[in-house]
Amino acid sequence: MGSEKRGPEDASGMEFAGGADRVDDDYRLPDVEEVVDDIDLEPYLDQRHDPLAGPLDEPAAVDVSAPPLLVLRDLLNDERFPEMFHRALRHADPDFRELFPRDAGPVLREFVRAMSWALVTTEEALGDRTKVEEVVDFARHLGADHRKLELAPRHHQRFGEALTNTLRHLAGRSWDDRLQTTLTTAYRVLSSALQQGAGQEDGPARVGATVVEVLRPTRDVAVVRLISDTMIDYHPGQYLSVLTPYSPGVWRRLSPSIPSNPAGQIEFHVRDVPGGELSGSLVRGVGVGDRWVLARPLGMLEVDRTEPFRDVLMIAGGTGIAPLRCLVLDMLRHGQNPRVHLFYGARFPGDLYDLPTLVDLAATSPWLTIQPVSEEDEDPWWAGPAEELPRTLHRRQTGTLVDAVTRWGSWADRQVIIAGSPDMLRATVRGMVAAGTPRENIDFDRP
Ligand SMILES: Cc1cc2nc3c(=O)[nH]c(=O)nc-3n(C[C@H](O)[C@H](O)[C@H](O)COP(=O)(O)OP(=O)(O)OC[C@H]3O[C@@H](n4cnc5c(N)ncnc54)[C@H](O)[C@@H]3O)c2cc1C
Missing domain, CATH: 2.40.30.10 (Translation factors)
Structure with missing residues (x-):
């Protein structure tokens, strides 16, 4: 709603709304379309209209000979599912309007990915309890994270009802008792595990x-x-x-x-x-x-303090420095520490904003060495005046982090901890494994 939060992408919308004279934009009365567009009307409309009422013109193609778990997976992956499910959820319980962001697409695609994995893994388990337990464990883990949403049993029930209604709607006449029973059983197992996971945790959510x-x-x-x-x-x-x-x-x-x-x-x-x-x-x-x-x-990132100490290689890209400097700060509490070699990289030299703090830490911690790395040699003109970087024992290297790290060898004897963007993580893990670092020595949190 707040017009002060409008980003550049909204500019075209304002022009469309008739604001030709941009000089007066701040004083102009908002156009009707603009105001109406900003109001979420769905809750009012939804009260009257069931979003899944009436048959679909083109139901999803269902392979009746396939195992029911896989049919459900295919229905979930129908491109119409996220939008339809979102509407069904909003209709099912007013709380879901608050729980989901207005653009629920990314969250629902994550749900489709996780649910598809659970259905396929269960199908492929062919009754093997250990494999099924893997799915249940995953749901328990997710439930522990979902405590933050403060869900009541009612929410789980309504979520399940909305899911069933949406899949049934998509399948049209192909929906049968077999699909209904399979979905009910699968959802009951998963939602019990989610609630169990949430219940196992202590402390405030x-x-x-x-x-x-x-x-x-x-x-x-x-x-x-x-x-x-x-x-x-x-x-x-x-x-x-x-x-x-x-x-x-x-x-x-x-x-x-x-x-x-x-x-x-x-x-x-x-x-x-x-x-x-x-x-x-x-x-x-x-x-x-x-x-x-x-x-x-x-998350599980930690420095392995098992004695005798193994040297540690830390690699931070951009704000990936946050968890690694937290580990380093914690190490200051100990008299003895493993040696830590910290590569800290960014696109431009001026983006290495945390270097002054890291240099101060290294000055009083003989076990810590800092290696700055930047992809470009100089800051661009548009980045504004750059402050001179503090001196480090090792001069700043130019290139990507993975190149800078592997130039030194395989680091095969180290515990390796990496944090950064999804692309940086992927490139660094791949490059290090290719250079000879054992994969099991590398720790990072998955994006
Ligand atoms: C375990 C973990 C810890 C994290 N800690 C931090 C942190 O301390 N500081 C921080 O700024 N971010 C951190 N992130 C990333 C953060 O959670 C968000 O993903 C990020 O802020 C982008 O959010 P968004 O809503 O703007 O973009 P989204 O809509 O979530 O993502 C847009 C796109 O950007 C990609 N993306 C996500 N993070 C980055 C990134 N850093 N660089 C480039 N592309 C990215 C996504 O994969 C996606 O493709 C962490 C992520 C994880 C998984």
Whole structure:
């Protein structure tokens, strides 16, 4: 609704609405179409119209000879499913309107991917209990994460009803008792596991936090400092699911860059990912006093402290530095540490915003070596005046992180911990394995 949050992509909409004289834009009364377009009318319309009423002109093609679990998988993957299911959910329970972001497409595609995997794995298990248990474990794990949504049994039931109605609607006349029974059984098992997973966890499902400081070290990174209402006991290297006011209903994972502490201070480094749903509005819009919601910590990144110590290679791309510096800060508590070689990379030299802090840490930690890397040798003119980078023991190298790291060899004897964008993770893991690093030595959180 708020016009102050409109991004550049809305400009065409304003022109369409008749705002030809852009000089007066700030004072102009909004056009009717613009106002109506901003109001979510669906809740009112939905009360009267069942979105799945009436048969489809073209039901999905169903292979009646295929196993029912695979037929359900195919129906889920019908391109009409996400939109239809979203409407069915909104009709099924008013709470789903709040629980899902307005653009629910990405979340529902994730659901389709996970549900398809569960159905296919169960089919391929051919009754093998260990394989089926893998699916149930996955659902329990997901349920633990879903605690943040504070779902009641009613939500699970309505979600299941909406799912059944949508698949039945898509299948049309091909829907039969076999599909109905299979879906009911599969959904009952999965939703029980989800609720079990949520029930196994202790502590609050979500904690409020207030933004107390915002730093902007580069044009596209915000360092956000918050105080949480109660202390969140995360391990260094873990990440939290975060809900912010900048994109309602959109949860994203962020990694604290400082260890958990009794004062509840917590810091995140967020980069504006072009085209992303949340990060741009967060980086541009975050301000002191804003309230965030933080869910329980997840993730397994940690320094292996089994003695005798194994040297550690850390590789951070961009804001991927956050969880790795958190691990390094935590190591300062110990008298003895494994040697850590930290490669810190970005596109331009001026994007290595955390280098001053890392250099300070290395100055008092003889076990820590910092290697800066940037893909380009110089900052572009449009990035503004660049501050000179602090001196590090190893001079900055130019190239991608994976090239810089593998230039030194295979690092086969190290524990390797990597954090960064999905592309950087993929390229670095592939490149290192190709250079001879055993895959089992490499730790990273999957995107
Ligand atoms: C375990 C974990 C920890 C994370 N910690 C942080 C963190 O500390 N700081 C932070 O800024 N982000 C972090 N992220 C990424 C973050 O969760 C969001 O994905 C990111 O902020 C983009 O969100 P979005 O809604 O703007 O874009 P989305 O709509 O989620 O994604 C848009 C596209 O950008 C891709 N993308 C996601 N992250 C990046 C990235 N960093 N660089 C380039 N492309 C990307 C996505 O794969 C997708 O294709 C973490 C992700 C994971 C899985």
